[in-house]
Amino acid sequence: MGGGTLNIKIISQISGDKGVNVAGDTEGVTRMAELTGNRNNGNFRSKPTQTQEYERDANIFIVHGHDTLARIELKDYLQNTLGFPAPVILAELPDCGRTIIEKFEEQADQADIVFVLLTPDDFNHENQARARQNVIFELGYFIGKMGRKSGRVILLSKGNLDIPSDLSGILRIDIGQGIRTAGEDIRKAVKKALEAI
Known part of the structure; x- marks a missing residue:
């Protein structure tokens, strides 16, 4: 399965709060990060349910x-x-x-x-x-x-x-x-x- 086909398949699976794992496909990870605004080792969830209201992240x-x-x-x-x-x-x-x-x-x-x-x-x-x-x-x-x-x-x-x-x-x-x-x-x-x- 080529990278483009995998990306399309993964993108079509996103809905609601379902997570999608795209580990191992660098293009897919990058594209999913762009689409969701959320990147965490290839495990994606929908964007946070509340808009980020803080000016900075914190440890x-x-x-x-x-x-x-x-x-x-x-x-x-x-x-x-x-x-x-x-x-x-x-x-x-x-x-x-x-x-x-x-x-x-x-x-x-x-x-x-x-x-x-x-x-x-x-x-x-x-x-x-x-x-x-x-x-x-x-x-x-x-x-x-x-x-x-x-x-x-x-x-x-x-x-x-x-x-x-x-x-x-x-x-x-x-x-x-x-x-x-x-x-x-x-x-x-x-x-x-x-x-x-």
């Missing part, structure tokens, strides 16, 4: 525990609705001989905005739900690095959690009903964070 880092669904929904919302590049998620990156803290520090240095998913993954000694301790550690790291008042560290919480008292005054976005339900609050928080960069 976004997601701190998470064991709630895989919340992590995936947030990543999808940031990429496919708000139109940002893929956020950094440590679990998705190769270790390359580094320790976890080395990998974390390397990626943290490049972060412009941080989302912290506070989800009920562990229990304290009183059997009350709490976020994973590594999540609290990374949250503290980013607050120290970026400043508590910068607006660049955005807390998303699910459920009734035991939160360290030092964090009790910091506003959190409730994602108990899902990321998309909290979407408008997330969008506003991102806009404010971008102004602080």
